[in-house]
Every structure is written in structure tokens, then in C-alpha cells.
Amino acid sequence: MTWTGMFSESTRKTTRPTRPRYLPPHMRSPQIGNASFLETGAPELTRPRFYSPQLAQSTRGRGPWLTARRNPNWEDEKFDELEVVDDTLEEANVTNNLEAYDDIPVQASGDNIPPPVKTFSEIDLGDGLKQNIRRCNYIKPTPIQRHAIPIAVAGRDLMACAQTGSGKTAAFCFPIISGVLKDSLSVTRRVGGGSEVACPLALILAPTRELSCQIYEEAKKFAYMTRVQIAVAYGGTSIYHQLRRLERGVDILVATPGRLVDMIERAKVSLGMIKYLALDEADRMLDMGFEPQIRRIVEQMDMPPPGTRQTMLFSATFPDEIQRFASDFLLDYVFLAVGRVGSSTDLIVQRVELVQEMDKRNHLLNLLRTQRSNGTPHSKHALTLVFVETKRGADKLERWLSRNGFSAIAMHGDKVQMEREQALRSFKSGATPILVATDVASRGLDIPHVAHVINFDMPKNIDDYVHRIGRTGRAGKFGLATAFFSDKNLHLAKSLAEVMKESSQEVPTWLIQNAENYSASGRSGWVRHRGVDYGGYDLRKDIASSSTYNDTYAVPAIDGQYAPTFLGSGGDDHWVASDMNLNAAAPPYGYGSVVASGWD
DNA sequence: AAAAAAG
Numbered sequence: 001m002t003w004t005g006m007f008s009e010s011t012r013k014t015t016r017p018t019r020p021r022y023l024p025p026h027m028r029s030p031q032i033g034n035a036s037f038l039e040t041g042a043p044e045l046t047r048p049r050f051y052s053p054q055l056a057q058s059t060r061g062r063g064p065w066l067t068a069r070r071n072p073n074w075e076d077e078k079f080d081e082l083e084v085v086d087d088t089l090e091e092a093n094v095t096n097n098l099e100a101y102d103d104i105p106v107q108a109s110g111d112n113i114p115p116p117v118k119t120f121s122e123i124d125l126g127d128g129l130k131q132n133i134r135r136c137n138y139i140k141p142t143p144i145q146r147h148a149i150p151i152a153v154a155g156r157d158l159m160a161c162a163q164t165g166s167g168k169t170a171a172f173c174f175p176i177i178s179g180v181l182k183d184s185l186s187v188t189r190r191v192g193g194g195s196e197v198a199c200p201l202a203l204i205l206a207p208t209r210e211l212s213c214q215i216y217e218e219a220k221k222f223a224y225m226t227r228v229q230i231a232v233a234y235g236g237t238s239i240y241h242q243l244r245r246l247e248r249g250v251d252i253l254v255a256t257p258g259r260l261v262d263m264i265e266r267a268k269v270s271l272g273m274i275k276y277l278a279l280d281e282a283d284r285m286l287d288m289g290f291e292p293q294i295r296r297i298v299e300q301m302d303m304p305p306p307g308t309r310q311t312m313l314f315s316a317t318f319p320d321e322i323q324r325f326a327s328d329f330l331l332d333y334v335f336l337a338v339g340r341v342g343s344s345t346d347l348i349v350q351r352v353e354l355v356q357e358m359d360k361r362n363h364l365l366n367l368l369r370t371q372r373s374n375g376t377p378h379s380k381h382a383l384t385l386v387f388v389e390t391k392r393g394a395d396k397l398e399r400w401l402s403r404n405g406f407s408a409i410a411m412h413g414d415k416v417q418m419e420r421e422q423a424l425r426s427f428k429s430g431a432t433p434i435l436v437a438t439d440v441a442s443r444g445l446d447i448p449h450v451a452h453v454i455n456f457d458m459p460k461n462i463d464d465y466v467h468r469i470g471r472t473g474r475a476g477k478f479g480l481a482t483a484f485f486s487d488k489n490l491h492l493a494k495s496l497a498e499v500m501k502e503s504s505q506e507v508p509t510w511l512i513q514n515a516e517n518y519s520a521s522g523r524s525g526w527v528r529h530r531g532v533d534y535g536g537y538d539l540r541k542d543i544a545s546s547s548t549y550n551d552t553y554a555v556p557a558i559d560g561q562y563a564p565t566f567l568g569s570g571g572d573d574h575w576v577a578s579d580m581n582l583n584a585a586a587p588p589y590g591y592g593s594v595v596a597s598g599w600d
Numbered sequence: 601a602a603a604a605a606a607g
Contacts, residue, residue: 207604235606258605289604390602413604439603460602 104143110334114150117141123153125174126181128226133174136221142167144338148312149174157333158312159282159326164444164470166338172278172312173219176202179276179310180228180251198246198269200231200253202276203303205294207284209234209256209417210424211444215280216254228252233269235259236417243268252276257285257293264301271303275310277329281443282313283322283463291325298329306331316470317463348473348481350505352496355484360456361400363484368406368434371452382451383427386436387468389457394436397456401434408434411441442468450474455483462495485511490518 106116117123120133120141141149144162151158152175162168180201204219206212216232223230231245233255239262246253246268253260253269263269277298279285285294297303311329318326327333355363368384388394391412398410409432411423420440427435428447435441436456442464450472459465465483473479483496493514500507 209605239606256605258607260606262606284604287604289602293605442603464603 104338106143106147107337108147108334110156111332113334114154114156116146117150118146120149123149125153125178126226128181128228129174129177129222132222132224132226135224138170142171144168144336145171145174147336147338148172151334151336152176152310152312153178155310157306157310157330159318159323159330159333159335160312160314161318161335161337161339162314162316163339164316164467165474168280168314169215169218170222172204172280172314173215173222175312176204176252176276176278177219177223177226177228181226183275196247197267198231198250198253199273200250200269200271201273202252202278203260203271203274204252204254204278204280205260205285205297206254206256206280207290207443208440208445209236210420210440211280212254212256214444214446219252219254223252230254233259233263235262236420239263257290257297260297261293264297271297271301274303276312277303277309278312278314280314282315282326283318284315284443286322286325295328317466319463348469348479348503350469350481350483350500350503352483352485352500352508352511354508354510355486357486357488360484360486361397364397364401364454364456365404365406367454367482368401381430381449382433383430383447383449384434384452384454385427385441385447385450385471386434386454386456387442387459388436388438389459391438393457394438397436401436406434407432408436410436412438413440439464439468441471445471446474447471448474451479453479453481455481458483458485458489458492458496462492462499465492465496466499490514493518 118141120130120138125133144160144166148158148160148162148171152172160168160171162171183201204215206215212232212234216230219230228251229249230252231242231250231254233242233246233253235256235258239259242259243263243266246263260269264271279294284290303309306329311331311333313326313330353363364386371384386397386408388397391414394410394412398408401408409423409426411420411427413420415423423432423435424441424445424447426432428449430449439459442459453469453472455465455468459468469479469481472481485492485496489496493511494516497507497511497515500511
């Protein structure tokens with residue numbers, strides 16, 4: 001049996017910082033003047049008053065000695081060599097649409113589920129990590145963190161549906177770092193000098209190189225000044241330097257599958273000592289393209305079997321069939337879903353426009369021109385992310401936009417890694433305020449200031465749509481998502497209408513009409529029509545014999561705040577962790593501040 | 601009929 005509950009989240013103001021400080025993605029650039037945004041239907045292009053790029057620049061590239069003289073707490077400065085924001089921000093944040101998101105639905109199922117905590121201090125994560133959590137200004141755990149961390153720290157396997165922006169990365173990093181810290185085996189005993197094999201205790205896998213980097217950077221912050229050694233392994237760059245790094249010993253390895261396999265085959269890495277395995281964007285990692293590789297790494301190398309390692313799978317979407325694959329990797333796992341589709345998601349305005357293929361380019365130009373004339377020109381603070389279907393299409397659209405006066409850059413898997421990273425940097429910095437990307441950029445990446453996501457080509461499945469539009473509307477900022485819907489996309493009509501409806505969007509009648517005519521039943525080739533199935537519920541519930549899972553877990557009332565307001569209501573509730581929800585929900589959580597990139 | 605991930 002499972003329980004389902006709605007929890008009240010009360011938010012509160014945090015103390016105003018006395019000095020410029022790191023600002024987490026979800027708290028960056030809270031929207032200001034959103035009324036104009038809604039009226040024009042164009043992204044808010046006004047430069048947020050609280051952001052200070054000059055200030056951010058000024059601390060960059062400085063040696064610790066320099067900072068040390070200025071500030072005795074230089075460690076903290078070095079710790080986040082990132083964006084420094086001035087403190088006027090804080091206030092703007094906390095006043096953001098709080099009430100609408102006070103109730104966060106949480107569903108958990110499985111045997112003997114460790115109860116959630118209300119604060120980080122309720123769990124012994126170790127002094128070093130605890131200090132870093134403070135350094136990160138993590139005031140209060142997010143819902144996914146409150147639930148997932150106790151489960152993970154208890155050593156349980158976990159399948160977690162967590163909304164983007166809800167603190168997923170920390171939710172699996174904290175328990176892993178904490179576990180490594182408690183491990184008595186020093187890293188030097190697991191790797192010798194010379195060419196010995198690196199034996200990490202933890203492996204974190206991600207579907208793209210850039211996402212691996214992001215997680216790596218994030219984990220480094222969490223492990224700052226502890227003895228926990230973190231390394232990253234991904235393709236498209238010299239393996240030599242990565243191997244040299246491994247020779248120094250590694251506790252936690254963040255990797256993409258290809259390069260990892262390469263290293264294992266070269267006998268530079270052994271998975272024999274793995275105690276923790278985490279798959280980020282787990283449904284992607286287990287989809288048709290990736291599944292064989294993952295299976296190879298998890299089942300056919302020297303990775304300890306389920307039961308002797310701890311496995312954690314995280315994603316915002318989790319279709320049934322993927323849950324089935326996934327359960328092969330897990331033992332007696334807890335299923336967790338945070339967030340619900342259908343709750344207010346007015347932070348992302350979703351528009352669908354019926355555009356024929358041949359008209360798309362001009363339509364895009366008109367859209368961008370309107371956007372430009374509506375407000376400040378594209379800038380660091382109003383980035384537009386355009387998704388296309390193919391790599392060639394990305395290049396062609398980049399050229400088309402450039403020829404027509406829009407500064408655009410393309411990012412896709414046919415570019416060499418340097419170009420990919422350069423494109424991303426150029427976009428993030430605002431130097432090239434339009435990024436034309438394939439799905440390489442659809443998941444996990446945290447790009448502040450994306451005001452508008454345009455699905456120039458619709459993705460093949462609705463999950464990707466959810467992930468793509470989740471690149472905007474983050475950090476409590478309003479976001480706009482525009483979809484160019486052509487007759488090639490009719491199979492998506494139903495699921496798209498469903499997604500929009502669930503996030504309180506206005507669904508055009510023509511779309512509803514088509515949704516009825518084209519119920520997503522067809523299945524052909526590699527196109528997987530799944531209708532609306534993000535897997536917001538535990539697949540095991542469908543299994544006839546529920547005896548294995550009959551431990552009911554009621555959430556203890558803590559200060560009256562955690563008392564479920566309802567339990568297992570009617571069955572009509574659709575529990576899903578969707579990006580849209582998550583975006584909407586992010587600011588109200590009121591985690592004070594914090595979190596870093598990779599907040600996804 | 602695709603994107604991603606090794607070189």
C-alpha cells in the first residue's frame with residue numbers, strides 16, 4: 001500500500017545577507033514587472049535591478065590571497081567563485097507567489113520508508129558537508145531533499161521523480177558525500193601510484209557531457225575542504241588529463257557512459273568498490289539509445305550487484321516501461337514523487353501555434369522581431385533557447401537567424417566539445433542571446449536568464465517537451481514557452497493538450513480538436529507514443545500482489561506542518577513530477593537561498 | 601526518420 005499526502009509548506013523570510021553572496025539558480029533573477037510580461041505575451045526583457053554583472057566579474061579569477069586580504073573568510077569566496085549578487089535580491093525573492101505553492105504533493109511507496117526530515121540538521125551528514133551546506137546558504141531542505149535524503153542515508157535504493165529545480169542534485173549528492181565521509185577506507189588505499197586502477201566508491205551517471213560537468217562542479221562545492229575526492233569523465237576531450245586525475249585517487253566519479261566504459265576497458269577504473277550508484281535523468285539513461293550501455297556498466301562490469309550497492313535514480317519524468325528496466329537495478333526500493341501536474345504553473349506561459357513546416361522560419365523571425373520591439377533587445381537577461389530536431393537543422397537555423405540580424409549560435413552533438421562548451425558559454429553570458437540547440441540541451445542544464453523557450457520543431461515525445469520548456473521559468477521568474485505545432489506533430493496533440501491542461505494553460509480549440517482525432521495510439525519505428533505518461537506513480541502499484549509493499553507510511557506531523565491534508569484521494573489525482581510544476585514551485589519553497597547550478 | 605554517448 002502506499003500513501004499519498006499533501007503537505008503544507010510554509011515559507012519564511014530569511015535574514016538579509018550583509019555582503020554580496022552566491023545566488024542559486026532557482027533564486028536568481030526573480031521576475032519583476034511580470035504584468036507587462038503577461039500582457040505582451042513576450043518574455044520580460046527588463047534587466048533585473050538586483051543583478052550586478054560588474055560585481056560578479058570583479059571577484060572572478062582572483063587568487064585566494066587577494067580575497068583573503070579583503071575578507072578573512074576567503075574560503076567562502078573561493079568556495080563559490082561564481083556569481084555574486086547584491087543583497088537587494090533577497091527581498092524580491094521571498095515575496096514571489098508564495099501562497100500558491102504552499103502545498104506540495106508528495107507520494108512515497110515501498111517498505112518501511114524512512115520518514116522525511118524538516119531540517120538538514122536532523123540528519124547526521126558529517127561536519128564537513130554540513131559546513132558546506134551552510135556555505136551554500138542552504139537554509140531549508142526542499143521537499144525532494146526532505147524526503148529523499150533520509151531514505152538515501154538509511155541506505156535504501158530509491159527511484160525519485162523530482163521536479164526540475166527542486167534540488168535533485170543535492171538530494172543524491174549529500175547522502176553520497178556523507179556516506180563517503182563516513183567510510184573508513186581512505187582514497188589512497190584504493191589507488192596506488194603509477195598505473196593502478198582507480199576504485200571510486202560512488203558513480204554518478206548523466207546523459208550529456210555538459211550535464212556531467214555541471215554535476216561535477218556542484219558536487220565539488222558540496223565536498224569542498226573535505227577529504228572527498230571527486231573526478232569527472234566524459235568524452236570529446238583528452239582522456240589523458242582525466243586519467244591523470246584518477247591516478248590521484250577518486251571517491252566519487254561523475255561520468256557519461258561512453259568515456260567511462262573506455263576507462264574501464266583500459267583498466268584505469270574499476271567499479272568493484274562502488275557503494276553508491278546514481279543515475280541522473282534516469283529515464284533518459286534507460287531509454288532505447290542508452291539502455292544497452294547502462295546495462296553493460298551496471299550489470300556486465302565489476303559493479304557490485306543490487307543489495308551490495310545503493311542505487312538511486314532521479315528524473316522529472318519516469319515512464320512505465322523505463323520503471324520496469326530500472327527495477328532491475330534496484331532492490332527493495334522506495335518510490336518517491338514530488339510535485340503534481342495540475343497545480344498552478346503560471347510561471348511558465350505555454351503557447352502553441354499552428355505553423356506549417358515551410359512557414360516556420362518566417363514565423364520565428366516575426367516572433368523574435370516582436371519580442372525585440374516589445375522590450376529591451378536580447379541581453380544577458382533575456383535569453384531565447386530555440387529547440388530544433390536535427391543537428392543540421394540547428395546549423396541552418398543559426399545561419400538563417402544570423403543573416404537576418406539575430407545573434408544566434410548553435411549547439412549540437414556534431415560540434416566538437418570545445419565548440420559545444422563555447423556555444424553554451426556564449427549563450428549564458430548573453431554574448432549570443434539566442435541558442436539553437438538539439439536535445440543535447442534539453443535536460444538538466446541550468447541556464448539562468450532563459451526567458452523564452454521556442455520549440456521550433458516539436459520533440460518526438462512529450463517528456464522531452466516537459467524537459468525542454470523547463471529550461472525557462474526557473475528561479476521564480478516568469479518564462480514563456482512557444483511551440484510551433486505542425487501537421488507532423490498531430491500524434492502529440494493529445495499529450496500536449498493534456499500537459500497544458502494540467503499546468504493550467506489555455507489550450508487552443510484546434511489542439512483539443514486534434515487531440516480527439518489523433519489519440520496517440522500509433523506506434524511506429526523509433527517514435528514512441530506514450531500519450532501522457534510521465535510515470536508519476538509507482539509502477540509496482542499495478543502489480544496484483546501488493547503484499548510486499550503493504551507498509552503504510554504516514555508522515556508524522558511536525559509542528560503541524562507535515563500533516564497530510566488528504567490521503568489517497570479518489571484516484572483521479574495525477575501525481576507527476578513535471579518541470580512545469582517545478583518551475584512554479586521553486587520560489588515558494590522559500591529555501592532561503594541557495595543551491596547551486598545543477599539545481600535540477 | 602534522431603539526439604545522445606568513445607575515438
